[in-house]
Amino acid sequence: MTRSRRLEGLFAPVLTPFRDxxxxxxxxxxxxxxxxxxxxxxxxxxxxxxxEANSLAADERIALLEAVVAAGIDPARLLxxxxxxxxxxxxxxxxxxxxxxxxxxxxxxxxxxxxxxxxGLYRAYAEVIERVGDDRLRVYLYHIPKVxxxxxTFGLIERLVASYEAAVVGIKDSSGDWDNxxxxxxxxxxxxxxxxxxxxxxxxxxxGAAGCITATANINAAGLRRLYDNWxxxxxxxxxxxxxxxxxAAQTQPMIPGLKEVVARVSGDAGWLNVRPPFVGxxxxxxxxxxxxxxxxxxxxxxxxx
Numbered sequence: 001m002t003r004s005r006r007l008e009g010l011f012a013p014v015l016t017p018f019r020d021x022x023x024x025x026x027x028x029x030x031x032x033x034x035x036x037x038x039x040x041x042x043x044x045x046x047x048x049x050x051x052e053a054n055s056l057a058a059d060e061r062i063a064l065l066e067a068v069v070a071a072g073i074d075p076a077r078l079l080x081x082x083x084x085x086x087x088x089x090x091x092x093x094x095x096x097x098x099x100x101x102x103x104x105x106x107x108x109x110x111x112x113x114x115x116x117x118x119x120g121l122y123r124a125y126a127e128v129i130e131r132v133g134d135d136r137l138r139v140y141l142y143h144i145p146k147v148x149x150x151x152x153t154f155g156l157i158e159r160l161v162a163s164y165e166a167a168v169v170g171i172k173d174s175s176g177d178w179d180n181x182x183x184x185x186x187x188x189x190x191x192x193x194x195x196x197x198x199x200x201x202x203x204x205x206x207x208g209a210a211g212c213i214t215a216t217a218n219i220n221a222a223g224l225r226r227l228y229d230n231w232x233x234x235x236x237x238x239x240x241x242x243x244x245x246x247x248x249a250a251q252t253q254p255m256i257p258g259l260k261e262v263v264a265r266v267s268g269d270a271g272w273l274n275v276r277p278p279f280v281g282x283x284x285x286x287x288x289x290x291x292x293x294x295x296x297x298x299x300x301x302x303x304x305x306x
Contacts (some may be wrong), residue, residue, distance in 0.1 A: 009042025012217035040225030083108030
């Protein structure tokens with residue numbers, strides 16, 4: 001893969017279903033992945049923030065990834081979250097995903113220790129790349145400082161690209177800061193930049209973004225794909241407004257349990273309501289408020305799953 005063959009399009013950071021005993025449900029997971037692709041996602045992110053990744057053990061991630069690939073989903077459409085605090089586990093997960101032929105890995109910096117210098121973060125990424133030692137490796141940096149507490153700075157990106165241009169190819173910017181996203185697009189025009197939600201998707205695409213990786217693609221893939229496919233048309237502003245309305249409605253309640261509420265209703269499968277601690281499910285009142293907000297936003301994708 002070269003930079004001219006970069007990933008593009010709408011990607012969903014896939015929700016992770018759990019059984020009543022809180023073990024991951026590989027069958028539901030693979031089925032949801034298939035539905036998201038059928039509904040319009042160009043690709044999928046497994047084990048991101050929305051997928052409760054940091055509540056999953058490394059062995060659980062490996063088993064779920066293998067189940068998805070065994071279900072017939074093309075690994076070339078998958079980005080796999082592999083960034084953990086423990087270096088050996090990050091290396092193990094990254095090598096596993098790369099060996100399966102996944103399009104790339106979405107890699108958090110080690111996030112437990114705060115206030116680390118760019119020198120330390122550079123060493124962390126470099127160690128993973130060197131230890132994996134696979135020319136197929138494609139790393140997409142994951143910048144979500146409000147959650148991780150650790151920023152991926154422009155200076156760090158420059159150093160990593162200078163040393164590992166073939167391997168470090170992109171970033172998911174979940175800063176929620178449009179100035180940061182715009183700065184990435186302006187300063188790194190050859191880099192693959194995915195904004196982390198759709199509120200600025202149209203403007204980001206106009207400035208050269210590769211697409212969008214957004215949690216609400218779990219419930220609104222069709223609407224977001226219409227925006228992605230038509231961002232150069234006269235309909236683009238209306239499509240952006242519609243997508244933003246759904247996002248604002250989804251954000252009225254805690255996002256992960258809220259999205260699982262919607263998937264449970266769409267699929268008719270109450271098993272989707274399970275979340276791992278420290279998350280808790282929505283109360284009856286919260287659930288009612290969420291669906292009222294979504295309906296007010298014009299969201300009508302409450303269909304039964306095929």
